[in-house]
Amino acid sequence: MVSGQEPQTNNRQPVHALVLTGFGINCEEELAAAYRLAGGEVTIVHFNQVLSGETSIHDYDVLNFPGGFSFGDDLGSGVVMANKVRFRKLPSGRTLLEELSAFIEAGNYVVGICNGFQMLVKMGLLPDFAGQQEREVTLTHNASGRYEDRWVRLAVNPNNRSPFLKGLTSLEVPVRHGEGRLVIRDEEIRSRILAEGLNCLTYCDATGCETELYPHNPNGAELNCAGLTDTTGHVFGLMPHPEAFLSLYNHPDWTRRKRLDPAVSEEGDGLKLFRNIVEHISQSRAAQPAEAAPNEVSL
Known part of the structure; x- marks a missing residue:
């Protein structure tokens, strides 16, 4: 290495999240705030900037599909956006779904929250046992019949x-x-989800026991499922909103909690997920051999 130059290490690169917006998505700012509070960097772009090729998902570590009401849920939640991803060709000649598959295979991460989760299952990315992005599960109207x-x-x-x-x-x-x-879709898919631990989050009651009872399970989901991963763990979808609980003061019961325990953490439970992914990516980079900078000379 040339004298006087500091070695370049992979772990000095910030973790960079791409957050999509547009067409009725409305939780992008909260999701971006979550990554910033967790120590990452964030770029918010309109979905069209990715579809036009102006923004490449491959420049980022985590791709985020936030919550909201894409296309007003007029044809079902996430359906229209999922079809855009599946069928719309990018300037590269590939669909965004094909680009997403390459993004995941490269070791990057995709997360969908609420409407974003609905998009991921309707794209066929969750759980995707067949590896063909075919729809194996879906998310549909709550059993309660209401929002x-x-x-x-x-x-x-x-x-x-x-x-x-x-x-x-x-x-x-x-x-x-x-x-x-x-x-x-069928019993085989159900059995594999259970056997492989892809049912990563389940609704539970006040005692912490998994439950199918309303309102603890607010929608009647099979397996009491609140979140799924794919078999790689690189695709994660969940219905609840972790980005909506970044601070204790987001909680409606914060005053009582603070009064009962003045030392209670001021961080919300949701922030833990984003700290985890930023830390995981940073540690993964630190474990990789540093790449020599172009102007470095090995002696």
Whole structure:
């Protein structure tokens, strides 16, 4: 190495998240705030900037599909956006779904929250056992027949594969959706989801026990499912909104909690997921051999 130059190391690169917006997505700012608070860098772009080739997903570590009401849910939640991803050709000649597959194969991460989760299952990226991006599960109208806006408790599957959930056993976060009920195509898919631990988050009651009872399970999802991963753990979707609980003061009961325990953490449960992924990517880079800079000379 040339004298006087500092070695370049992979772990000095910031973790950079791409957050999509447009067409009715409306949770992009909260999601961006989550990554910033977790120590990452964030770029928010309109979906069209990716479809036009102006922005490449391959320049980022984590691709985020936020919550909202894309295309007004007029044809079903996430359906139109999923079809854009599946069929719209980019300037490269490939569809965005093909680019997403390459993005995941390269070791990067994709997360979808609420409407974003609905997009991922309708793209066929979750759980994607066949590896063909065929729809194996779906998310449909809540069993209650109405829009649900409430706080829920979640149990974390200890066998889950997602670095977002590392070290976590439970979470309390809000839901706000009308179509959050997971329906599984057939018994074989159901059995594989259970056997491989892809049912990473389940609704539970106040005691922490998994439950199918309303309102603890707000939508009647099969397997009491609140979140899924693919078999690689690189694709993660969930109905609840972790980005809506970044601070204790987001919680409607914060005053009582602060009064009962003045030392209570001022961080919300949702922030833990984003700290986890930023830390995981940073540590993965640190474990990789440093690449020599172009102007470095080995002696």
